[in-house]
Amino acid sequence: MILNPVRHITIDAHDPHALARFWLAVTGYLPDEEPDDDEVLITAPQPGAPGLLFIRVGDVKAGKNRVHLDIQPPEGTRDETVQRLLALGATVYEDHRTPEGLGWVTMRDPEGNEFCVERSAGERGLPTS
Incomplete structure (x- = not known):
């Protein structure tokens, strides 16, 4: 194969x-x-x-992306990463975080391309090495 x-x-x-x-x-x-x-x-x-x-x-971006990147912070938290990306020029498009701390945030880069920020491995209870 x-x-x-x-x-x-x-x-x-x-x-x-x-x-x-x-x-x-x-x-x-x-x-x-x-x-x-x-x-x-x-x-x-x-x-x-x-x-x-x-x-x-x-040409101008039209509509929702058919493919997007999912970002998982290697350290820190999802929410810290969202704040860092906002400072870099990203915007929040859809917020799928739950009161229990689960979920993700769909963001847009400076040209409007969607991507998601997930919880970090540490937040998921997984090894971070």
């Missing part, structure tokens, strides 16, 4: 450099950009994880 690993997740952007900088701050990925290029790739520090490729497009 031949496996086809995901090499990149591609995101259309009006300003690929600005959007890549936002996602660098979100993910801790590594930059790989040329200032005049219409494509910006950021790569994961872990081998085998897909990169995020931002490509300049002229």
Whole structure:
């Protein structure tokens, strides 16, 4: 059987450099950009994880994303991560947190692409190493 690993997740952007900088701050990925290029790739520090490729497009995002990223904080809490991402320019789109502390927050990046912030491994009672 031949496996086809995901090499990149591609995101259309009006300003690929600005959007890549936002996602660098979100993910801790590594930059790989040329200032005049219409494509910006950021790569994961872990081998085998897909990169995020931002490509300049002229059209406007229309409707809900059919694919989105789920972010799980490696440390701290979901709510601390939501606050950090708000400070970076994200917005809350839908809040699915429950009074018991479960749930997730659907956010939008600075160009309106949806992503979710889940509870951290620690909040789930899982090992954090």
